[in-house]
Amino acid sequence: MQKKYTSEEIVNSLEGVQRAEPSPFLFTRVMARLEREQSRPELAVYRLIARPVFAVAIASLLIIVNGYLIMNRTTISPATDELSQVVAVEYAQQNHSNPYETNEQP
């Protein structure tokens, strides 16, 4: 590449630039696209899912459900422990023989 320009000249080469114009049928094409999209209901669903509000709602719901499950778990656990102790005591009181004990009397 010939060194005929300086980097400064190249960086300033957009001075005096005019705006580029789109094709003259842009509005017609936009309207056609809008009609096409409105006739496809699945796109409306996709657009709803893609909205940040929807993502925030889903995240909040997950947090609430998680919180509820964690709270429930901590409250249920001691009760379950108590229940298992009661069962164990009752079981012991019923004179069940220990399967590991032999029936032989000394």
Added chain:
Amino acid sequence: MAFRELVETRQSLVFNTVLGFLQNREDAEDVTQDVFVKVYEAIQQFKGESALSTWIYRVAVTSALEFLRRKKRKKRFGFLSPLFGEDNQPTLELPDFEHPGVVLDNREKAGMLFKAIEQLPENQRIAFLLNKLEGLSYIEVADIMQTSLSAVESLLHRAKSNLKEILKKQYNLGD
């Protein structure tokens, strides 16, 4: 304002902005249509906190960057397509771009500049294109980018020095 009027008064603003990012006329036409579809669907969400043009610029910049990201992703995973028998287009580099609004004397230089702009970080590219290609003031650029005036000044300063570095390396310029 009727939608037709909105499209007709803002179409060159959107097209020119998008074209600066995409450097391809067909892609820019496609994304410009997409921008107006988004504007039509989201016009109720426009709260008038900023000027309508500022909001439309934001939609245009976001859509152009989304398009480029999608294209990049497609290119990155393009190697998978032969496995599924998909007939993908070849992933060639973009040909040299000639912006139709550049004055004749500057065409060659502008072509070199657009190649270098592609390599700028996203924020610097946005600030540079809005300021140099759309001719927006620093304050307008700051409004669109939702940042401070000093941040835009710094972005533009860094963009220029990065562009010079890229150009010097790419074209072996001594200056």
